[in-house]
């Protein structure tokens with residue numbers, strides 16, 4: 001019985017830790033470039049935040065995708 005309670009507590013602690021870690025770390029895992037790597041135009045902040053690790057502006061991204 002005591003073991004079961006310990007295990008439940010451990011799991012609760014673990015879940016709490018995971019929740020805290022998630023709160024500390026921002027949702028963006030990969031930093032986006034502030035300027036387009038292709039044409040050096042500034043990338044809109046909304047685009048930086050929406051697309052993780054985004055490297056190009058909208059028009060250059062379009063060109064890249066067409067080239068592919």
Ligand SMILES: [Zn+2]
Nearest residue numbers: 036039057060
């Ligand atoms: Zn560009």
